[in-house]
Amino acid sequence: MKKVLVVGAAKSGLAAVRFLHKYGYDVYLTDAKVLANRDELIAEGIRVYDGGHPDLLKEIDFDFVVKNPGIRYTMPLIKHFVDNNVKIYNEIEVGLSHQKQHRYVAITGTNGKTTTTTMCEALLKKLNPENVACGNIGYPVCDALLNVEDGRALDLAIEIGAFQLLGVESFKPHVSVIMNLSEDHIDFFGTLEAYYKAKMRIYQLQDENDYFLRNIDDEAIMKYAVDVPCQVIDFSLKRTECDVYRKDNRIYFRDVELVDLDDFQLVGEHNVQNCMVASAMCYLMGVSPQDIHQVMAGFKGVPHRIEYIRELNGVKYYNDSKGTNVDSTIVALKAFSQPVHLLVGGYDKKVSFDDLIPYLGNVKCMYAFGETKHMFEKIFDNVLIYDNMHQALDAAHENAVEGDVVLLSPVCASWDQYPNFEVRGDEFREIVNGYEI
Numbered sequence: 001m002k003k004v005l006v007v008g009a010a011k012s013g014l015a016a017v018r019f020l021h022k023y024g025y026d027v028y029l030t031d032a033k034v035l036a037n038r039d040e041l042i043a044e045g046i047r048v049y050d051g052g053h054p055d056l057l058k059e060i061d062f063d064f065v066v067k068n069p070g071i072r073y074t075m076p077l078i079k080h081f082v083d084n085n086v087k088i089y090n091e092i093e094v095g096l097s098h099q100k101q102h103r104y105v106a107i108t109g110t111n112g113k114t115t116t117t118t119m120c121e122a123l124l125k126k127l128n129p130e131n132v133a134c135g136n137i138g139y140p141v142c143d144a145l146l147n148v149e150d151g152r153a154l155d156l157a158i159e160i161g162a163f164q165l166l167g168v169e170s171f172k173p174h175v176s177v178i179m180n181l182s183e184d185h186i187d188f189f190g191t192l193e194a195y196y197k198a199k200m201r202i203y204q205l206q207d208e209n210d211y212f213l214r215n216i217d218d219e220a221i222m223k224y225a226v227d228v229p230c231q232v233i234d235f236s237l238k239r240t241e242c243d244v245y246r247k248d249n250r251i252y253f254r255d256v257e258l259v260d261l262d263d264f265q266l267v268g269e270h271n272v273q274n275c276m277v278a279s280a281m282c283y284l285m286g287v288s289p290q291d292i293h294q295v296m297a298g299f300k301g302v303p304h305r306i307e308y309i310r311e312l313n314g315v316k317y318y319n320d321s322k323g324t325n326v327d328s329t330i331v332a333l334k335a336f337s338q339p340v341h342l343l344v345g346g347y348d349k350k351v352s353f354d355d356l357i358p359y360l361g362n363v364k365c366m367y368a369f370g371e372t373k374h375m376f377e378k379i380f381d382n383v384l385i386y387d388n389m390h391q392a393l394d395a396a397h398e399n400a401v402e403g404d405v406v407l408l409s410p411v412c413a414s415w416d417q418y419p420n421f422e423v424r425g426d427e428f429r430e431i432v433n434g435y436e437i
Contacts, residue, residue: 001026008068015140016066016091053077069163090167095141097170104156105281108202109179111328112274113159118302119278120157126291133157162198172205175281177213181220182327187350196224206230211284244280251276263297268335304425309432314402317432321425323409326355332409333359339404341396345370346412353379367392371416
């Protein structure tokens, strides 16, 4: 029986454990924390080593290791296996390498991944209601494929981040895209170039029967996306002399109309781009133009992405907790012409916030909290400092007047005070909905 070690018992790790156990592997699981479901896992036949990573694991001859994407390769246990040439995978590779029958579109990039992936899911369901979005979107690939009958093929919409692209070996989407590139995750990759090059892995195994959508409006993509081994489909919001473009407020794939933007409900140029990419990808997967128009006309958006919460005493509240880097917060600020009370701060990813400065013209006040709170004083004159988001939101609620917007778009990841951006956004929504008129 083949032995495999899963490092990290978060959502993706547990999905890999369940999947590999089903396929007959002798599964070892280790986590730095004590696991609440330890006894349950052991009863299922999993060998659990929690509360730390014992050295005895280094003595076992594992066929491969599966790690959580956020765990660094320099972590002592992982480094041991790297040094000894043991293959290190993630759960996406585990799922797709065991079930090769599925087609999939793959979406990466600094921003726009989740909305575009969610759009693709809605479009692909027109081909088969069982088609699903998975990967970095929060639903592990191994969970999506766990109960798929042998031989049955799905069309998947897979969101994949740079961390995850480092841990795949057989990843071969039928259609792939890098939405955009901007500075992010320097704390993990060390350099901007290493981060960008990791993104380019999305198309490395594609061939002449596959497609890569290239954003010709993005200088970094045009610089790094070279020697692409599949068919390149160029798209642009600014130009029409390319494959996928906007003209007369409609989106076209060459001469085929896919979407009438007069019927599209989401705000902001970034969402037009998301719509353009998802529509083109799924057209290449076989979704009809009629179905594409229908789905895009009815698409309502996704939580935590400039999510409208409510209007209270003439003030509108928006949750953009997914705004975890400078570029995504710029996108959010560009969506508003009204005065904005901006909630910012969180985990320090060691990046500069200076690029925000040209987009702060309609910001009345910043309310900064968390690990990075004092960094915002360097880029804006009117910054109020708080220990946590609740305090910051209460202050913004108190200061905002009719016609203003209160926007949570933190520029930073949530990991200093929250397990993820969803929990942070859910708390924002709950607090806002609790305010009385």
